[in-house]
Amino acid sequence: MYELNLVGIGTGNPDHVTFQGAEAIRAADLILVPRKGENKADLAGIREQIIAQVTDTQPTIAYFDIPKRRGDDGYLQGVDDWHDAIALRWQGAIDSHPSAGNVALLIWGDPSLYDSSLRIAARLEPKPVKRVIPGITALQALTAAHGIPINDIGAPYVVTTGRRLRDEGWPEAVLTIAVMLDGECSFQSLAMADYDIWWGAYVGMTEEILIHGPLDEVAEDILATRARSRADHGWIMDIYILKKRAV
Numbered sequence: 001m002y003e004l005n006l007v008g009i010g011t012g013n014p015d016h017v018t019f020q021g022a023e024a025i026r027a028a029d030l031i032l033v034p035r036k037g038e039n040k041a042d043l044a045g046i047r048e049q050i051i052a053q054v055t056d057t058q059p060t061i062a063y064f065d066i067p068k069r070r071g072d073d074g075y076l077q078g079v080d081d082w083h084d085a086i087a088l089r090w091q092g093a094i095d096s097h098p099s100a101g102n103v104a105l106l107i108w109g110d111p112s113l114y115d116s117s118l119r120i121a122a123r124l125e126p127k128p129v130k131r132v133i134p135g136i137t138a139l140q141a142l143t144a145a146h147g148i149p150i151n152d153i154g155a156p157y158v159v160t161t162g163r164r165l166r167d168e169g170w171p172e173a174v175l176t177i178a179v180m181l182d183g184e185c186s187f188q189s190l191a192m193a194d195y196d197i198w199w200g201a202y203v204g205m206t207e208e209i210l211i212h213g214p215l216d217e218v219a220e221d222i223l224a225t226r227a228r229s230r231a232d233h234g235w236i237m238d239i240y241i242l243k244k245r246a247v
Helices: 019-027 037-054 075-095 117-121 138-146 162-168 215-233
Strands: 003-008 032-037 060-066 102-107 131-133 158-161 178-181 193-201 208-214 238-244
Touching: 003 117, 019 032, 019 037, 019 102, 019 131, 032 037, 032 075, 032 158, 032 208, 037 102, 060 075, 075 117, 102 238, 117 131, 138 193, 138 208, 138 238, 162 178, 193 215, 208 215, 215 238
Parallel strands: 003 102, 003 131, 032 060, 032 102, 158 178
Antiparallel strands: 178 238, 193 208, 193 238
């Protein structure tokens, strides 16, 4: 039996790791570090930087490659199969270090918000003792960077994905949404003159980029900036908030 610590590490800024998260990283016998496609060197390097900053001695690190997700059988089935495949990679990395009683996995953002680490961990055999250490979410980092509250007084907001915004349109009876996991800039599917946007990429990092304004006026700037930044870095992580203008 071993303990699996899912440690939220924020959006790439080592200062986003909480004291509790740093303690969990220091206490780990084994730290799992994912590598993903073209991004794998840079994103693994950011995790290595965080580990080096919060530890005094070099811990044992096990690297694993994230398999590609397939969509042949539909989105949900593709995600389910993908999680199975990732769990096998985790299992292999853990099994290769049988003496590790305390294992840590550094989660970009927060393990509870649009992240499937807990679902993947449930597939492991034998079942580990799970502990979740929350981190700064991308949504928190975005609102802080722009210096705004996400909700109006007494009003709800919705956190959703780019895919759902494209497929289902604007949620009913909601004036504010936060959009995550959007590689296609799905705000283009809206009547852009009706909305304001607060967009950010690499939020909280030295590379941070922020754009805010009427959506119809800044959309092209966001598209061009996003494409250029992705080409420069080899990867991009961005998030945005949209507010519907009062009629």
